[in-house]
Amino acid sequence: MCNMTFEETSGENSIERMDSVSKALEEVITSALPQGCVTVGVYEAAKSLNVDPDNVVLCLLATDEEQVVDVALQIHFTLIQAFCCENDINILRVSNMRRLAEILGGVKPGEEPMDLHCPLSVHTPRCREPLSDYGC
Numbered sequence: 465m466c467n468m469t470f471e472e473t474s475g476e477n478s479i480e481r482m483d484s485v486s487k488a489l490e491e492v493i494t495s496a497l498p499q500g501c502v503t504v505g506v507y508e509a510a511k512s513l514n515v516d517p518d519n520v521v522l523c524l525l526a527t528d529e530e531q532v533v534d535v536a537l538q539i540h541f542t543l544i545q546a547f548c549c550e551n552d553i554n555i556l557r558v559s560n561m562r563r564l565a566e567i568l569g570g571v572k573p574g575e576e577p578m579d580l581h582c583p584l585s586v587h588t589p590r591c592r593e594p595l596s597d598y599g600c
Contacts, residue, residue, distance in 0.1 A: 489556065492522065493567050493583070501586045504568060505579035506540045512584055513544065517551040524583050526558045537581060544582060 496502050503512045513520055525541050527534075548555050558564060561580050568578065 485556070489524075489558075490567055496586070497568065502568070503584040503586055504582075506537070506544070506582045507579075509544060509582040509584045510540075512586060513547055513551075513553075517547070517553065520548075520551075520553050520584050520586050522554045522556065522584065523548045524556050524558055524564070526561050526564055526580050526582070528559070528561050540582070 493502060503509055509523070513523075523544060525545065527537070527541075545555060547553075564580050564583070565578070568580065568583065
């Protein structure tokens with residue numbers, strides 16, 4: 465199991481590693497979305513983690529620069545991160561919420577924006593491809 469944040473990828477190959485992680489992550493999300501295997505939002509993620517943590521394979525903790533100072537959000541992240549570590553769930557921190565919104569389908573006209581702070585990729589029996597198929 466590998467719990468990794470983008471901040472931990474440093475050194476001479478860090479840009480290449482981050483690019484390959486980004487591409488793999490995008491593939492995982494785009495294949496999981498149509499299968500209904502992605503849960504989006506801090507509260508929805510917490511519910512999903514509480515109900516069936518064995519079916520959660522990846523937790524994305526996403527923030528923008530201005531949200532780093534949001535104390536309540538950081539508390540939620542700390543609790544979710546601890547739960548994920550305790551249950552051997554892979555964690556990735558991402559900072560490009562605009563790109564994440566594009567991958568997840570963006571905001572639909574007339575609807576409230578999605579809470580993208582904690583999308584979870586969930587592997588359940590209806591999701592055919594395991595995370596390892598993407599080199600993760």
